[in-house]
Amino acid sequence: MQQRDSDxxxxxxxxxKLVVVACLMxxxxxxxxxxxxxxxxxxxxNNLVKRDATERDARNTQVDMTRTVSVEFDANARGLLGFKPEQSSLDVHPGAVMTVMYELSNHEGRTVKAQAIPSYAPKQATEYFHKIECFCFTQQTLKAGESRRMPVVFVIDPKLPKDVKTITLSYTFFEMNTPTAANTPPPAKTAGAGA
Structure with a gap:
């Protein structure tokens, strides 16, 4: 009996103890x-879509006219979105505020919400490439068949290491409202099928 009470x-x-540990976890x-x-x-x-600089910050930078950095623009889209830069590259003096335009078009037969995620090469250029205005800051909503021109306003920090001569800015557009199987209509039956 005493053993039982002890157990x-x-x-x-x-x-x-287990309940306390579970609550803490x-x-x-x-x-x-x-x-x-x-x-x-x-x-x-993990700060992919924040504003990197304001126009006031960009205006106060010094333009380094002694060097030029080639910026290449790349665009990728998932699904039936058409997405491309209006120019494939641009020569930029560090410190100069530059604008490049991208074209986005919806070839789907429905409204599409999408978000662009930027990436940079070489990776070390990320902290020196400052976007002032960019479509990647917000989700984009396009109606069926709609097309849109969108700017990217940026400045390259003059502190960019001298050995970096080329920067690639790449965007990938991901659709946010991909239709689920429950929302897609079933395939049409062909005559004589299932007879």
Whole structure:
């Protein structure tokens, strides 16, 4: 009898410890979201679509006329979106505010919401390529058959390392409202099928 009471006390103590540990882990899971956001904001990691500079910041930069950086523009789209830059490359003096236009068109028979995600090559150029205005800051909504011209206003920081002569700015447009199987109509039956 005394052994039984001792086992119950040990089991109860273990249960209380497990419940406390589970509650702490659950709370830590919820705390990770704001912690992750704060760490990303401090380090600049995973900050793909933030405004890099304001026009006031760009106007105050010094243009380095002694060097030229070639900026190449690349565009990719998923689905039936047409997406391309109006020019494939541009020679830029670091510190000069530049604008390039992109064309986006919806070849789907429905309204499409899409988001552009930028990437840079070489990777070290990322911190020196500052976008002032960009369609990648917000989701784009295009009606069926709609086309749109969109600007990217940018400046390359004069502190860009001298060995970087070419920067590639690449955008990939991802559709945000891809239709699900439940929303797509079933294929039409052909005559004599299933007879």
């Amino acid at each position: 119950r006390a040990i089991n109860r103590s273990m249960l209380i 659950f709370g830590f899971g919820f705390a990770l979201i704001p912690m992750y956001r704060a760490i990303c904001q401090i380090t600049g990691v």
